[in-house]
Amino acid sequence: MDYQVILIENNRLMLERLSSVIRATAGFNLIARYQQAGDALGQWAMFKPNIILLDIDVTGNLGLIPEFASAFPEAALLCVSSHWDAKDAAQIVKAGAKGYLVKPFTGEEFLEAVQTFGKSGMALGSEVLAFFSPKGKSGKTTLIANLAMSLANKSGEAVGIIDADLQFGDMAVFFNLEPKSTIMEATRDIKFLSPITLNSYFVEVPEAENIHVLCGTKKPEYAEMVDVASFEDMVRMAQSLFRYVLIDLPPGFNPISLAASELSTTTYVMAMVGGGYEVLHMKRALGIFEAWPDYRSRVKTIFTRVSPCTDEERRILEQELGYPVSAILPNEYLLVSAAANNGRMAVDIQPDTPLSQNINRLSEDIMGRRRTRWGAQP
Ligand SMILES: Nc1ncnc2c1ncn2[C@@H]1O[C@H](COP(=O)(O)OP(=O)(O)OP(=O)(O)O)[C@@H](O)[C@H]1O
Ligand SMILES: [Mg+2]
Incomplete structure (x- = not known):
């Protein structure tokens, strides 16, 4: 059955333009x-629309959203504006709208908006998880790829990965992806994008259709072309698309890693055991975040390649560090590298190993449904 659409657009020319796009879309x-907008509300008993497009560039129309939502309870209300505004987006969803489109739009964008927002609505209260490490080779990318898989499987919700390791990002390699566009194009174009159009810069993971990846730049020198303000806008916009946004950061501090941490709900600081300096590096890294008033609840630590990977060992690390350790991952080199070589993830191919179990526990922790204490026997 066809979707029945009501269009409300103040500008006469735009009204014609959008009407012909809608009519031409199968x-x-x-x-x-x-x-x-008032005219549409006066007529509501005559129509049974499935979709209402409401121009919110007209003063006062934002305030009519609750009235539309109650007058047309069966319809999905999509707001239309000439620009994207993260604050408006949050406000319209709270008021009862399902989504947000930037005009003018193409038939494809319209269709995608209806498919993305029509049923579940735009994501609200989405979580940004930033993964930071003081030194390189901490097991960060491996964890993010596996955690995304685990979160997507367990929650059934959309997970977005942003590879912000601008120079040497390798998330595309982990998932065997061949991106047409990367973080460079997404940040370059951000001023003209809305969540729907941003979505097309992400690549869907073939083995897990609710995971989407925004890949890193194709050449290290392109990293300079990603500016911090555009990066921040892009992360905020991605929050309308995904319930969980995971950001892979380059090792060490730089303006992008600081911006991502500032935007994050949780920042995970990671270090791989080996060489003996990892606790010291972790302490120094934590020092950078200490100025945040909510530092202890927002910054969490993870150690990888912990051997033996036991609760006892985790307590020893906590004592040395003087800070809680949120997760430890065992030394599983063969498993993680064999899995990544196939574009598959360890949590999928070997769900019963300690590595997969600990990653699954972390994802339950993130979903707020953790039933057992760390290391406690059920
Ligand atoms: N739990 C683990 N046990 C053993 N080896 C691991 C583990 N996790 C990752 N590795 C290995 O360590 C190396 C670095 O892992 P990964 O690329 O995930 O780290 P990274 O922190 O993202 O590194 P980079 O600094 O290059 O971004 C890889 O060879 C990977 O296979
Ligand atoms: Mg990496």
């Missing part, structure tokens, strides 16, 4: 169109 039927 599966959609434009049943009514208005320049004034």
Whole structure:
């Protein structure tokens, strides 16, 4: 059955333009169109729309959202504006709208918006998890790829990965992806994007369709082209698309890693055991975040390649560090590298190993459904 659409657009020319896009899109039927939102509300008993497009560039229309939501309870209300605004986006979803489109849009964008937002609505309260390490080779990318898989499987919700390791990002290699566009194009174009159009810069993981990856730049020298303000806008916009946004950061501090941490709900600081300096490096890294008032709840630590990977060992690390350790991962080199070589993840191919179990526990922790204490026997 076709979608029945009501279009409300104040500008006469734009009204014509959007009408012809909707009429030309298969599966959609434009049943009514208005320049004034009040006129549509006056007519509601006559129509049974599935979709209402409401121009929110007109003063006062934002305030009408609750009235539309109650007058047309069966319809998905999508707001339309000439620009994207993260604050408005949060406000309209709270008021009862399902999504947000930037005009003018193409038939493809319209269809995608309806498919993405129509049923579940735009994500609200999405979590940004930033993964930071004082030194390179901490097992960060391996953990993020596996954790994304675990979160996507367990929660059934959309997970986005942003590879912000700008110069040497290798998330695409982990998932065997061949991106057409990368973080460079997404940040370059961000001023003209809305969540729907940003979505097309992410690549879907073939083995897990609710994981989408924004890959790193194709050449190290492109890293300079990613500016911090655009990166921040892009992360905020990605929050409308994914319930969990995982950000892979380059080792050490730079403006991008600081911006990502500032935006994050949780920043994970990671270090790989080996050489003996990892606790010292971790202490120094934690020092950078100490100024945050909510530092102890927002910054969490993870050690990888911990051997033996026991609760006892975790307590020893906590004592040396003087800070809670949120997760420890065992030494499983063969498993993680064999899995990554196939574009598959350890949590998928060997779910019963200690590595997979600890990653699954971390994802339950993130989902707030952790039933057992760390290391406690059920
Ligand atoms: N739990 C683990 N046990 C043993 N080896 C691991 C573990 N996790 C990752 N590795 C290995 O350590 C190396 C670095 O891992 P990975 O690329 O995930 O780290 P990274 O912190 O993202 O590194 P980079 O600084 O290059 O971004 C890889 O060879 C990987 O296979
Ligand atoms: Mg990495």
